[in-house]
Amino acid sequence: MANHTPQELADKLKDGLLSFPVTAFDSDLLFDEAAYREHLAWQASYPVAGLFAAGGTGEGFSLTPEEIATVVRVAVEEVGDDVPVLAPATGNTAQAVRNAHDARAAGAEGLLVLPPYLTEADQLGLEAHVSAVCSATDLGVIVYNRANAIYSAETVARLAEKHPNFIGFKDGVGDIEHLTKVYARNGDRLFYLGGLPTAETFALPLLQLGMSTYSSAMYNFVPEFALEFYRDVRAQDRAAVTDKLNRFVLPYIEIRDRVKGYGVSIVKGGLKAVGRDAGSVRAPLQDLTEADLADLTALIQSAVLQKA
Numbered sequence: 001m002a003n004h005t006p007q008e009l010a011d012k013l014k015d016g017l018l019s020f021p022v023t024a025f026d027s028d029l030l031f032d033e034a035a036y037r038e039h040l041a042w043q044a045s046y047p048v049a050g051l052f053a054a055g056g057t058g059e060g061f062s063l064t065p066e067e068i069a070t071v072v073r074v075a076v077e078e079v080g081d082d083v084p085v086l087a088p089a090t091g092n093t094a095q096a097v098r099n100a101h102d103a104r105a106a107g108a109e110g111l112l113v114l115p116p117y118l119t120e121a122d123q124l125g126l127e128a129h130v131s132a133v134c135s136a137t138d139l140g141v142i143v144y145n146r147a148n149a150i151y152s153a154e155t156v157a158r159l160a161e162k163h164p165n166f167i168g169f170k171d172g173v174g175d176i177e178h179l180t181k182v183y184a185r186n187g188d189r190l191f192y193l194g195g196l197p198t199a200e201t202f203a204l205p206l207l208q209l210g211m212s213t214y215s216s217a218m219y220n221f222v223p224e225f226a227l228e229f230y231r232d233v234r235a236q237d238r239a240a241v242t243d244k245l246n247r248f249v250l251p252y253i254e255i256r257d258r259v260k261g262y263g264v265s266i267v268k269g270g271l272k273a274v275g276r277d278a279g280s281v282r283a284p285l286q287d288l289t290e291a292d293l294a295d296l297t298a299l300i301q302s303a304v305l306q307k308a
Helices: 006-013 033-044 065-079 093-106 123-135 153-162 176-189 200-207 223-234 238-256 262-273 290-303
Strands: 050-052 085-091 110-116 140-145 166-171 191-194 211-214
Touching: 006 050, 006 110, 006 140, 006 166, 006 191, 033 050, 033 065, 065 085, 065 093, 085 093, 093 110, 093 123, 110 123, 123 140, 123 153, 153 166, 153 176, 166 176, 176 191, 191 200, 200 211, 200 223, 200 238, 211 223, 223 238, 238 262, 238 290, 262 290
Parallel strands: 050 085, 085 110, 110 140, 140 166, 166 191, 191 211
Antiparallel strands: none
16 A cells, blocks of 8 residues: 555655666576665665656666566565655556556555657557556556657646646656746646756756756665755755766766666666676666776766765
8 A cells, every 4th residue: 555645745756856776687687686675775775755666777678567566566565664666657558557557556656657668659649648557546647758758738737637646747858848838837736857867967957947856867876975966956056066067977977978778787887886786787788898887986986985
């Protein structure tokens, strides 16, 4: 049973840092439950507002529906009493509905609806997809605006009017005009979170557009730094934010951009660098090269750990 109503969940998530824990794999690239539990316990020991299990950083795209259900269940068992755990609703509509049922059975607090698998769709199709998920559960539902799922302000408004458990809009595009329209049309009916890669880069300007929070991938391996950065953003301390961008975030992005798919791989690399190895990434992703991992390790050591 969820600990929060959808509105209570929205109120909690909108004013705290969010993160997507990596999914730990063993040497055979099978789910490593013990390592995952250890990672979750560490993540939940800091004041994070919510954890999205089996999401993008958690390689949910490479997990089977059965694995997603297992990962979410383990996350709820390990930290659900302390931190809200949210699950993905991914793939085709039938699979997304199944994910919703599995999440409810596992005790998750909410759902993030990822873009439908592969196909293109117009607004009525996207609306039907999200409506099917919302209608299948009483959990709070957040849509992820990115890739082939770009929701117009009007579509978001119709979903919000039809489904009381539709609570949030996550953006992974960064189109300022579009975000302005969505917020102006829907206001405080929803909460808004940033979901661009390395969201810290965009956090301060997006705050002005109503995005009070964002999902931090680097929280996985430098949680104290990530929380300090979020506090600086919410305080609108431009000098502190700029210092942290120059010191760590921008050099981190330079490493991230060397290879496609490193946005996830670099997070697992970061965990290796701080002595909390969660295993390799699954194909089609690839691990950091030895040289890239060495650069990342040196950066973390000099820009974060020595500054702590």
